[in-house]
Amino acid sequence: MSNGMKVGIVAIVIIFLGAWYANKDSAQAPLDNTGSSEQVGGGQQYSSTSDDSLDKDLASIDASLKAFDADSANADASLSDKPVTQGE
């Protein structure tokens, strides 16, 4: 086997290994989910379903519900508003 052929075979092996490694990374991406969620192409979002992730979602909903209470109170206040009487 000539040196040229050896170099060629090594190059092909390296290319195959590189392609395999790259493919392995992209296939694992949606599952390798240590955070709560990851957005990928097509508008799809993949989220961890761990207990921690569920607790975080509930906490986030609680914060928004608290803000909703404030919005609701503002609506009440605006409907019962009375102007300062003008004149003397």
Added chain:
Amino acid sequence: MTIKTKIAASSLCASVLLLSGAMPAFAQTDINATVGVTAEVGTNKADAKAKVDATRMDKVRTRANQEIDRRVSALTKLKTRIGEMKRITAEQKAGLSATVQAQIDSLAALKVKIAADTTIELLKTDAQSITNSYRIYALIMPQITILAAADRANELAGQFVDLKAKLDVRIAEAKNAGKDVTAVMKLRTDMDVKLADAKVQSDAAVSLVASLKPDNGDKAKMEANHKALMDARAKIRTSNESLKAARKLGNEIVRAIKAMKINASGNASTTVTQ
């Protein structure tokens, strides 16, 4: 006529002549004194009136400024809240902000005019215009706070979509592992019912208030606006209660899933809405 009599008559005449010459002088002196006193009284009266007017103007101006400041403060907070709204288009947001800003600008201009008013009459007219413009304020404040609350309900609905997707994955995993998920599925269905109700209510609230316009003094329209605002307010309250109930159900589902002790291995997939 004796000499004595002549002298007496001459003295009398001289006295009369002297006195008659002096009388106009006395009379003139009295008139001058009266005019002087009258002028003084007039000046005092004018001063007193000016003082009274100044006090009245201070009172009117203070009340007017209090009301203007109160409204500008509330409108500024409302504008900030509009900036935080997430589920409306940029165009809708810009429209609401412009409505609020127009009110703020109008009140600021009125405040400048009130500060420059030089008569009580002008000042009272300007102060009265604050009362007249209240109808616009009394419409847009509740209208936009209700829209903001509905926006929050929609934001929450989006958060529940994420949670539901995860719960569904976990329930499926538990079922595949041979666990009885009947009770959990029931809770999950109830959660959907509450979330659907919350959305129906908040959407209805938006429909009720989105197109309301100032009444411009039309009493029937004012009453119709008020009724629509009150109805919308009730729907927002119901939406809030439904979302809280959904949150409670979500918590029960999470507790039940945790108690099953099935390790989460999957990922939930949700469609992201921009």
